[in-house]
Amino acid sequence: MKTDDELIAAAWDAREMAYAPYSKFHVGAALLASDGRIFPGCNVENISYGLTNCAERVAIGAAIAAGARSFEKVVVVADTAQPISPCGACRQVLAEFGVKSVILANRTQKVTFSLEELLPRASTGILDRP
Numbered sequence: 001m002k003t004d005d006e007l008i009a010a011a012w013d014a015r016e017m018a019y020a021p022y023s024k025f026h027v028g029a030a031l032l033a034s035d036g037r038i039f040p041g042c043n044v045e046n047i048s049y050g051l052t053n054c055a056e057r058v059a060i061g062a063a064i065a066a067g068a069r070s071f072e073k074v075v076v077v078a079d080t081a082q083p084i085s086p087c088g089a090c091r092q093v094l095a096e097f098g099v100k101s102v103i104l105a106n107r108t109q110k111v112t113f114s115l116e117e118l119l120p121r122a123s124t125g126i127l128d129r130p
Contacts, residue, residue, distance in 0.1 A: 002032055004075070004112075008105050011077040014040035014055065020044060027084065028077045029055035031063055031099070034070035039063040054091040060097060073101035080106050086118065095122035 007030045011023065015028025022045050029041040041059025042106045045052045045079075056074055063071070074094060078084045083104035086094065092117055115122065 002036065002038060004103060004110070007038065007073065007075040007103065008042055008077060008110065009031055011055075011075040011105070014042045014059075015077055016042075018042040018055070019044045020048065022049070026078065027055040029059040030075045031056075031059040031073070032072045033063055033068040034072055035067070035068065037068060039065075039066065039068065053129055054087060054090050058087050059091050060068050060093055064097075069085065069097070071099045072096055073103060073104060074099050075103040077105045081107065085111060086117075091115070091119040095119055 010030035010096065011028040014030060015026050016025035020026050020043055027043040031039040033039065039059045039062045041055040041062060043053065043055045044058060056076060059074065076084060076086060083106045085104055089124055099115055102115060105109050
């Protein structure tokens with residue numbers, strides 16, 4: 001099993017590849033699949049901000065494209081005073097794929113949350129309802 005430090009390092013490496021010409025705000029992510037593979041992601045901006053892809057969703061997309069369907073945790077990193085947290089859209093996508101743990105880190109600290117803490121009572125779709 002990969003350590004948190006290995007995942008954090010992978011997220012920082014992914015952050016270096018971010019495409020953020022508008023905000024200059026670079027974010028990296030590393031998603032750990034249940035089979036031990038790590039999938040990196042970085043934010044990819046668009047001049048039409050609504051079309052921007054967050055690092056977490058880029059990592060999920062890479063994992064799905066590679067055939068992974070089960071995930072343990074995701075790490076999200078940025079150069080900020082406090083570790084940043086996934087946006088609502090990313091939280092819902094993480095819930096869709098059952099990511100259990102979310103580690104948020106900056107250069108000096110890390111905090112860990114369960115997805116349930118970040119998105120209580122998440123619905124995974126219409127089939128999840130009675």
